[in-house]
Amino acid sequence: MIPELGHFALALALALALAQSTLPILGAQRHDARLMTAGALLAYGQLLAVLAGFGALMWSFVVSDTTVSNVVANSHSAKPLLYKLTGTWGNHEGSMVLWVLILALCGGAVAGFGRNLPTALQARVIGVLGLVAVGFHAFILLTSNPFRRIWPPPMDGQGLNPLLQDPGLAFHPPLLYLGYVGYAVTFAFACAALIEGRVDAAWGRWVRPWALAAWSFLTLGIALGSWWAYYELGWGGYWFWDPVENASFLPWLAGTALLHSAIVVEKREALKVWTVLLALLAFALSLLGTFLVRSGVLNSVHASDPARGVFILGLLMAYVGGAFALFAWRAGRLAPTGLFAPISREGALVLNNLLLCSICAVVLVGTLYPMFADALFGTKISVGPPFFNTAAAPLAIPLVAAMAVGPMLPWKRADLRGALQRLWWAALLAAGALLLCLALAGERVWPAIGFAAAVWLVAGAAADLADRTGLLRRPGQAWNRARGLPRAAWGAAVAHAGMGVTIAGIAGMGLATDALVSLRPGEAHRLAGYEWRLEGVRDVAGPNWSAREARVTIRRDGAAVAVLEPQRRFYPAGRQNTTEAAIHATLSADLYAVLGEERDGVAVLRLHHNPLAPWIWLGAAVMALGGALSLSDRRMRVSAPAPRPVVRGGAPA
Known part of the structure; x- marks a missing residue:
């Protein structure tokens, strides 16, 4: 009964989204206050409906309802409660419900916190968000029904992919989707501005908090995914320029440029076309990332049925193609009013945008070209870290150099020599x-x-x-x-x-330094000034897995530093093996060990000494903290004042 109620709730959400996508926009066009006001009520209604659907899906996972096909394919009664809860979005169907839930939350937030917006602008923004929701609700109901029944029900489920049974990856998708879907709001603001043909300081102030919040969540999501790959996959690295990684990095680059560009619109009413274009581009790249990861085009733990990818591709073409057609038609109306010299804070932000967009183009081409080469010419091409590092580094160096100089420059016109002196x-x-x-x-x-x-x-x-x-x-x-x-x-x-x-x-x-060694119990290997001694290997058991666990003691100058216990786990439900790295982390370095195969009493260990590795994720947390500090500024929550009318003679009315 609960799954049927959840399915009905999602169908109701689709109906409400259809109304939300038409009535407020029609009201704004006709200056009908009742229709414009209805947009906020419909956004609240859609949010409640999606919450009900998501709650029903989560209930199905918690109680291990094996009459639901999605639960059977992605859960097991022996799985810990945390992973039953997070397993709700640890699969394709559930992740799409999470997507529309966050989208509905954004629509409700615009309705609730956007009361100081002009009524027509708020109505158009809510309408565009409703239009985006329509496509994804239809996608879920037509191709990815999370409540599809199975009969007769099996005794138990098949279990969640063991790689996903980890706290890091459990919370990675919600943070990533908060970033992805957050850019849907800036996208909606950009479309509304194009329809009205007006972008001013007030618009820049309204857009900037949404861009900042999306950027902060996306920063945390990318960092958490990188951290998970670092300790869960056991390869000792933090970033491989994998297409799945690039899919989230692309909107981050465009979103960073958008965030800085919106500041110029707010302060100087310049870079209007740049800002609108970046708002469209950030969400377009978010949709592209969703398509690449969820369509089955890329081989990853998130990959899904390629047939569903055709539907997502259709949504991508409809939303992005329609938005850019609107941009081509209406961008000419967004004439800049703030003039500035090349050497100024505005000029520094233009340089920031150019370099970020250039890096984004490099990553985009390197990610997509091998797929096009394979599809069109049947040619297998591998584009890896050497290409990205070589192509992006010459662009990143001047970008980093400008990051410190730009804030020292005043608006409109600046003295570069004076800024450098400071x-x-x-x-x-x-x-x-x-x-x-x-x-x-x-x-x-x-x-x-x-x-x-x-x-x-x-x-x-x-x-x-x-x-x-x-x-x-x-x-x-x-x-x-x-x-x-x-x-x-x-x-x-x-x-x-x-x-x-x-x-x-x-x-x-x-x-970093590493070594692949074969050791018997009692033998040791020296790496990076440390003695790594294998004490032994034993069997251990977990709630839904069994494992072989090594015990490695690390000493330096005879003093004990750490004890590491890397594991090789086996999950009977899915008959899958995983590698669990053991890491001793300090501010100066990570001591990292991975257990490999065992033969004739000899264990294979991969040892790593990674200097300053924790700083990678510590820095990402500090960046997100900076975003939170900016969001807490009261000016971010107060709209820019409307222009005051001027009477003849120049005195304000």
Whole structure:
């Protein structure tokens, strides 16, 4: 009965989304207040309906209802409760319900928190969100019904993919989808602006919080996925430029450019066309990522039926094609009103957009070209880290350099020499870091450049705050000025510093060392100044798995440092094996061990010493914290004032 109610709730949500996609837009066109007001009520109704459907699906997983095909394929009664709950979205059907739930939450948030928006603009934004929801509700009901029954029901389910039975990947999809779907709101704002033919400072202020929230969630989602791959897959790396990774990185790049471009619209009413285009592009790349991961085009733990991919591709073409056709028709009306010199903060943000979009283009081509080459010419091409690193690095270096200089430049017109003079000590620290690392790392040039870039960014963020508070000019007043500094300024500096921390972690991984060794119990191997001793291998059992577990003690200069217990697990329900790496993490390095095969009492171990590896994810958390600080700024929640009428003679009315 509960699954039928959930199915009915999703069908009701589709009907409400259809009404939401038409009535408010029609009301805005006819200036009908009743129809425009109906948009908010329909958004609330759709949210309640999707919540009911999602709750019914989660109930089916928790009680292990084996009459539901989705539960049978992706759950098991012996699975821990956490993974029964998170298994709700650990499959294709459930993940799509999560997608429309977050989309409905966004629509409800625009209806609830957008009361200071002009009524017509709010109605159009809610209408576009409803239109996006229609396609995904139809996709779920027609191709991916999560409540499809199976009869006769089996005794138990087949179990969730063991790779997904992990806290990191359990919460990775919700964070990633909050980022993906968050860009649906900026997409809706862009479409509404194109329909109205107007983009102004108020529009930029309304868009920026949504862009910032989506960027923050997407940053956390990407970082959590990278962290999961690092410790769960047992390969010792953090990023492989895999197409699945790139699918989430592409909207992050476009969203970062959008976030900075919206600032210019809000402050100077410039870069209007840039901002609208980036808002469309960020959501288009989010849809592309969904298509690549969920269509079966890419081989991943998330892959689904290729036939469903045709439906997602149709949605992608309809939404993106329609939006860009609207952009081509109406973009000419978005004439910029704020003029600026090339050397200015606006100019620095234009350079930021150009470099980010160029990196995005490199990643997009490298990700899609092998698929097109295979489909069109039957040619198998592998595009891996060497291509991406070589092509993206020349674009990333000037981008990092500009990140510290840009905030020091005033609006409209700036003196580049004066800005660089205020950064002299940051440049000195970066040069010192470069020389020191070259002396210590020898021929490893790229890690040294990475450390210098990290110091430059962190010191540049500190220099920006010091300049804003007058720390070096008027030390006695610095504390009072710091207390009065907007949280958005603090958030921007913290986010830039977080990027520096992540770059430092990436540079540290460039100095990593590893070894593949075969050891008997009692034997040891020396790596990176540590003695790694295999004490023994034993059998252990978990709630729904059994495993072979090695015990490795690590010593340095005779003193015990850590005990690692890597495992090779077996899940009887799905008859699958997984590798569980053991990691001793400190701020200076990760000591990382993976257990391989055993033969004749000899265990194969892969050992890694990864300097500064935790800094990669620590920096991502700091970046998201910077986004949260900016979002907490009251100015982010207050709309820009409407232009005041002017009477003859120039005096304000």
